[in-house]
Amino acid sequence: xxxxxxxxxxxxxLAEAGxxxxxxxxxxxxxxKHFSTSQQSxxxxxxxxxxxxxxxxxxxxxxxxxxxTQKGVARLLDLYLTLKMIFERPVKVVLEGRxxxxxxxxxxYMSVPGYVxxxxxxxxxxxxxxxLNVTLLSKDSIENRMFLQxxxxxxxxxxxxxxxxxxxxxxIRVLLNDTEPAVMIFPERSLYDSSVAELISQYNLRDKLxxxxxxxxxxxxxxxxKIFYEGFKSKISLSxxxx
Amino acid sequence: xxxxxxxxxxxxxLAEAGxxxxxxxxxxxxxxKHFSTSQQSxxxxxxxxxxxxxxxxxxxxxxxxxxxTQKGVARLLDLYLTLKMIFERPVKVVLEGRxxxxxxxxxxYMSVPGYVxxxxxxxxxxxxxxxLNVTLLSKDSIENRMFLQxxxxxxxxxxxxxxxxxxxxxxIRVLLNDTEPAVMIFPERSLYDSSVAELISQYNLRDKLxxxxxxxxxxxxxxxxKIFYEGFKSKISLSxxxx
DNA sequence: ATTACTATTTCCCGAGTAA
DNA sequence: TTTACTCGGGAAATAGTAA
Numbered sequence: 001x002x003x004x005x006x007x008x009x010x011x012x013x014l015a016e017a018g019x020x021x022x023x024x025x026x027x028x029x030x031x032x033k034h035f036s037t038s039q040q041s042x043x044x045x046x047x048x049x050x051x052x053x054x055x056x057x058x059x060x061x062x063x064x065x066x067x068x069t070q071k072g073v074a075r076l077l078d079l080y081l082t083l084k085m086i087f088e089r090p091v092k093v094v095l096e097g098r099x100x101x102x103x104x105x106x107x108x109y110m111s112v113p114g115y116v117x118x119x120x121x122x123x124x125x126x127x128x129x130x131x132l133n134v135t136l137l138s139k140d141s142i143e144n145r146m147f148l149q150x151x152x153x154x155x156x157x158x159x160x161x162x163x164x165x166x167x168x169x170x171x172i173r174v175l176l177n178d179t180e181p182a183v184m185i186f187p188e189r190s191l192y193d194s195s196v197a198e199l200i201s202q203y204n205l206r207d208k209l210x211x212x213x214x215x216x217x218x219x220x221x222x223x224x225x226k227i228f229y230e231g232f233k234s235k236i237s238l239s240x241x242x243x
Numbered sequence: 244x245x246x247x248x249x250x251x252x253x254x255x256x257l258a259e260a261g262x263x264x265x266x267x268x269x270x271x272x273x274x275x276k277h278f279s280t281s282q283q284s285x286x287x288x289x290x291x292x293x294x295x296x297x298x299x300x301x302x303x304x305x306x307x308x309x310x311x312t313q314k315g316v317a318r319l320l321d322l323y324l325t326l327k328m329i330f331e332r333p334v335k336v337v338l339e340g341r342x343x344x345x346x347x348x349x350x351x352y353m354s355v356p357g358y359v360x361x362x363x364x365x366x367x368x369x370x371x372x373x374x375l376n377v378t379l380l381s382k383d384s385i386e387n388r389m390f391l392q393x394x395x396x397x398x399x400x401x402x403x404x405x406x407x408x409x410x411x412x413x414x415i416r417v418l419l420n421d422t423e424p425a426v427m428i429f430p431e432r433s434l435y436d437s438s439v440a441e442l443i444s445q446y447n448l449r450d451k452l453x454x455x456x457x458x459x460x461x462x463x464x465x466x467x468x469k470i471f472y473e474g475f476k477s478k479i480s481l482s483x484x485x486x
Numbered sequence: 487a488t489t490a491c492t493a494t495t496t497c498c499c500g501a502g503t504a505a
Numbered sequence: 506t507t508t509a510c511t512c513g514g515g516a517a518a519t520a521g522t523a524a
Contacts, residue, residue: 004322005248015329021336021390023383028508038500043509058382062507067383074477079247080330081476083323086258093264139301140266140310147264233324234317271489281519286490305488489524496518504510 006035008079010045011054011072020073023058023065091228093148095141095197095219097134099211102198103191110200114159114166122154123171123183125202131185132176132199132206133192134217142195148172149186149194150231151223158188174199174221180209184219249278251322253288254297254315263316266301266308334471336391338384338440338462340377342454345441346434353443357402357409365397366414366426368445374428375419375442375449376435377460385438391415392429392437393474394466401431417442417464423452427462 004012013034017024032042046066049055054072058065068076109115111129119127136142152170159166167188176182182201192198197219205211247255256277260267275285289309292298297315301308311319352358354372362370379385395413402409410431419425425444435441440462442448454460 004251008247008251012325012329016325018335020329021334021383021387023381027506029506039507040500040502040509041498044499047509059508064508070475071477073472073475076326077330077472077475078477080323080326082255082259083319083326086255086263087320087323091264092261138266140264144264229316229320232313232316232320234314234321270487272487282488283490283520284518287518290490302489307489491523492521494518494520496516498516499514501513502511505508 006037006041006045007049007054008076009035010049011068011076014055014066014068015073015076019055019066019068023056023067025063026066027063087229088225091223091225093144093221093223095134095136095144095148096138097136097141097197097217097219098213099206099215099217100133100135100213102131102133109166109169109187112161112166114161115156115169118156119183119200122156123173127200128202128204130204132182132201132211134197134199134219136195136197145194145197147223147228148174148184148221151227152184152186154183156185171200172221174219176201176205177209177218178220180205182219184221249280249284249288250292250295250297251318252278253292254311254319257298257309257311258316258319262298262309262311266299266310268306269309270306330472331468334466334468336387336464336466338377338379338387338391339381340379340384340440340460340462341456342449342458342460343376343378343456345374345376352409352412352430355404355409357404358399358412361399362426362443365399366416370443371445371447373447375425375444375454377440377442377462379438379440388437388440390466390471391417391427391464394470395427395429397426399428414443415464417462419444419448420452420461421463423448425462427464 010031014024014026028039028042028046031046032039035042046055046057046064049072050057053069054075056067056069110119110127110131116127119125136145149170152172154171154173156169156171158168169188170186171183174182174184176199180201182199182205185198185200187198190196190198199205199219201208211217253274257267257269271282271285271289274289275282278285289298289300289307292315293300296312297318299310299312353362353370353374359370362368379388392413395415397414397416399412399414401411412431413429414426417425417427419442423444425442425448428441428443430441433439433441442462444451448454452460
């Protein structure tokens with residue numbers, strides 16, 4: 001976390017080392033080495049933090065002891081709670097695009113008994129034999145489609161009938177235009193690329209919502225943050241407490 | 244959170260406003276007002292964040308759209324996880340001090356049936372009729388005693404007998420010298436001030452641990468962070484997402 | 487309206503050094 | 506050994522202004 005200001009980095013460093021409940025013995029040369037800065041800067045940093053009331057310092061003989069004040073803890077706690085808000089709240093993912101007519105493949109799929117049966121079992125409805133195809137309009141929407149694909153937790157297994165093999169299909173529940181429950185599907189080998197969303201429902205969505213080719217629609221899903229942020233983590237830690 | 248570097252504050256601001264999943268329409272004057280800085284700085288800030296690969300920008304006509312990149316999210320997530328480590332781990336609170344002989348009051352209390360009975364019920368042992376008194380040595384220890392007092396979750400209720408009234412006593416389980424289970428008590432109206440810790444146990448702690456007046460002892464307790472940090476929170480929020 | 491360039495000022499960092 | 510001062514150079518913020 002290179003670009004965090006040194007003040008916070010020092011405060012976090014001290015907190016990690018136990019400086020919330022214990023006075024830590026720390027010297028400016030040691031501190032400076034940890035942050036690859038000069039002894040003078042380390043000294044100045046402690047002076048500033050003390051002046052701002054974020055740490056208490058006590059010089060006993062030749063060593064000084066440092067501890068976070070309530071205000072110092074509050075600073076970090078505020079920051080923590082703000083970030084917690086951001087990362088723990090449900091993640092609303094929105095895709096926007098326009099309805100278009102597909103190749104008729106979706107319709108075909110959703111009338112194959114092997115899929116129909118699984119939809120009924122795993123999603124709880126009898127699918128209307130056709131998919132609603134949506135071309136995504138923005139880069140955001142396309143990126144978000146990929147997130148949804150990663151997160152899609154319902155799996156329709158592939159199978160064979162006497163004619164051909166059918167691939168696996170991942171699926172996730174979404175809302176169409178904020179109100180209509182639907183399911184977005186991700187066929188393992190789709191005819192479309194990641195700029196197209198395919199939706200199924202027990203209803204004919206075109207009829208029910210009065211959609212025609214070119215209609216603007218909004219697909220939204222709410223994800224659990226824990227799963228959503230997997231893969232975002234970088235492996236570099238912020239700082240290590242003293243040995 | 245005044246002293247966080249502007250880079251992070253902007254990144255957090257954008258994340259709060261939904262910039263993790265959505266491209267946000269944001270202008271440099273608006274941004275500058277939010278952070279009480281100049282329009283030029285806001286502009287430069289976005290340029291820097293983009294150059295560092297933390298945000299994506301797209302200028303469409305006269306407005307620009309901003310979204311955090313994976314790297315940008317990773318930055319904040321790292322910071323979040325570091326703070327989470329600090330604030331969610333159990334808090335070990337340590338007090339150090341020296342054994343001294345009290346006024347004999349503790350001994351008296353711990354032989355009063357009204358207390359003895361409650362200790363047996365609520366703590367599960369028959370108390371040795373006497374307290375171990377410890378004068379705390381450092382400011383840290385005294386502060387930590389106050390935290391323990393606040394946190395002490397076992398309550399021995401006051402009562403009356405035919406002679407006098409006895410006040411409420413709060414109590415918390417601790418370890419003496421890292422190994423010996425004991426209970427630290429906080430009489431509502433103690434004879435001692437906050438620089439003295441009073442311990443009870445089913446054993447005579449002096450005998451069991453070979454302690455005499457002046458012996459250095461270490462009292463430790465492990466607290467749940469959620470309760471420990473109550474009261475640290477400041478009421479000022481870090482930043483507000485745009486209206 | 488915007489964004490962002492160039493100049494000036496302000497602030498921060500590190501070397502030298504004292505206590 | 507420490508901590509922390511002064512001071513010079515460089516980075517960052519603001520003001521003015523162009524596009």
